[in-house]
Amino acid sequence: MITAGAELDDITVRQIVKRDFPFLHSCHYLDSASVCPCPRPTVEAMTSFYYEHPLNYGVGDFGKSREVVRKVDEARATVAGFIGASSHEIAFTKNTTEAINTVSRGLVWKKGEGIVLTKLEHQSNVIPWLREAKQDDLTVFYLEPGQDGRVTPDDLEKVMKNHSIRMVAVTHVSNVLGTIQDVSALVKVAKQGGALTLIDAAQSGGRIPFEVSAIGCDFATFCGRKALMGPQGTGFLYARGDWLGKLMPLTVGSRSGNIVNQLDYQDQEPPHRFEAGILNTSGVIGLGESIKYLMELKLEEVTQRIRSLARLLVDVLCDIKGVTVHSPRTVEEQAGIVSWNIRGFAPRVVSDWLDKEASVAVATGHQGSKLLTQAFSTDGVVRTSVHWFNTSDDISALAEGLRRFLSSKR
Numbered sequence: 061m062i063t064a065g066a067e068l069d070d071i072t073v074r075q076i077v078k079r080d081f082p083f084l085h086s087c088h089y090l091d092s093a094s095v096c097p098c099p100r101p102t103v104e105a106m107t108s109f110y111y112e113h114p115l116n117y118g119v120g121d122f123g124k125s126r127e128v129v130r131k132v133d134e135a136r137a138t139v140a141g142f143i144g145a146s147s148h149e150i151a152f153t154k155n156t157t158e159a160i161n162t163v164s165r166g167l168v169w170k171k172g173e174g175i176v177l178t179k180l181e182h183q184s185n186v187i188p189w190l191r192e193a194k195q196d197d198l199t200v201f202y203l204e205p206g207q208d209g210r211v212t213p214d215d216l217e218k219v220m221k222n223h224s225i226r227m228v229a230v231t232h233v234s235n236v237l238g239t240i241q242d243v244s245a246l247v248k249v250a251k252q253g254g255a256l257t258l259i260d261a262a263q264s265g266g267r268i269p270f271e272v273s274a275i276g277c278d279f280a281t282f283c284g285r286k287a288l289m290g291p292q293g294t295g296f297l298y299a300r301g302d303w304l305g306k307l308m309p310l311t312v313g314s315r316s317g318n319i320v321n322q323l324d325y326q327d328q329e330p331p332h333r334f335e336a337g338i339l340n341t342s343g344v345i346g347l348g349e350s351i352k353y354l355m356e357l358k359l360e361e362v363t364q365r366i367r368s369l370a371r372l373l374v375d376v377l378c379d380i381k382g383v384t385v386h387s388p389r390t391v392e393e394q395a396g397i398v399s400w401n402i403r404g405f406a407p408r409v410v411s412d413w414l415d416k417e418a419s420v421a422v423a424t425g426h427q428g429s430k431l432l433t434q435a436f437s438t439d440g441v442v443r444t445s446v447h448w449f450n451t452s453d454d455i456s457a458l459a460e461g462l463r464r465f466l467s468s469k470r
């Protein structure tokens with residue numbers, strides 16, 4: 061078995077991929093920022109759930125149903141441990157968007173309060189706040205990233221000094237540029253100004269370490285299916301301390317509360333009050349397995365490998381005449397997501413060609429981040445993203461494919 065602490069070079073990775081990721085045998089997959097395949101142990105854990113105890117979490121008083129409770133509780137502890145949190149600070153959600161809405165809807169807003177976002181945000185970390193702003197007459201401010209694809213604590217401080225800011229909600233890793241924000245510094249400034257903080261960790265979770273005590277944020281939102289390699293339809297919200305007891309639940313009903321009388325009900329204790337109805341039980345169990353898998357690989361090694369692949373990717377792209385790379389050239393603060401355009405060609409034309417002629421899978425368009433990408437091109441960008449399971453073969457296939465594409469169009 062190739063497991064814990066195996067040094068992640070191309071040879072080892074090829075062996076692991078051969079064993080655990082059948083999907084990756086079918087193409088050069090450079091779209092991990094959208095979705096990642098689940099490793100074999102995750103699929104096996106979910107299959108075993110359906111074969112051996114396909115039961116509701118927390119309902120039923122027999123041995124097999126208690127086994128399900130044990131597995132879900134274990135998954136929650138794994139998720140919490142992964143980011144240095146406690147189980148009672150984690151609520152499972154169906155994705156990042158739901159986790160962000162749980163916070164934006166769960167707070168009671170006062171007219172005139174301010175929200176700070178950045179121009180790097182995915183629309184899932186914009187629209188929920190705009191809705192509250194429209195409804196409760198709040199003001200939304202945007203921080204502009206510099207040439208290095210990062211916003212600065214100084215710019216945040218300027219906004220905080222002049223306005224009454226209640227929430228600072230920023231992405232950890234840009235889903236377009238791959239740049240890593242200095243979230244600890246931003247949180248520090250926000251806290252000094254008395255604001256709450258939410259970190260959108262949809263892209264960072266599984267790419268780089270996320271330690272809640274080091275960052276100090278009040279909320280963080282995660283996506284299961286991206287770099288955490290969990291099942292689709294999974295995500296989670298971290299809410300510091302007793303925040304899950306203070307937010308208003310987004311959805312209420314079965315399992316989130318109890319009827320007191322015909323006119324009243326009581327919410328359950330957190331985190332259950334945020335998990336109304338029956339949970340995506342197999343998904344949550346699968347997510348726990350995927351995170352265990354990542355921990356066995358060692359996240360520091362994963363981060364290191366992503367960084368060297370990103371270096372190769374940026375160098376290769378910058379070497380091809382006609383390609384404009386939007387992600388910064390220095391990859392030290394980069395988490396493996398690189399966006400670019402080819403002068404004179406719509407991104408979709410490039411991706412279709414790469415798919416058909418070179419078996420290279422990339423993403424195109426605005427990536428839900430139009431506030432950023434519209435400056436690059438009206439059609440958006442081509443986005444290539446690497447995870448630890450990629451090898452230099454994938455990047456060579458991209459480079460070779462692009463050269464053939466360009467010479468075929470001459």
Ligand SMILES: Cc1ncc(COP(=O)(O)O)c(C=O)c1O
Nearest residue numbers: 155156157182184235262263283
């Ligand atoms: C930075 C970022 N935030 C939020 C989201 C939305 O994630 P989800 O589909 O899990 O709701 C995405 C999805 O691409 C993203 O990249």
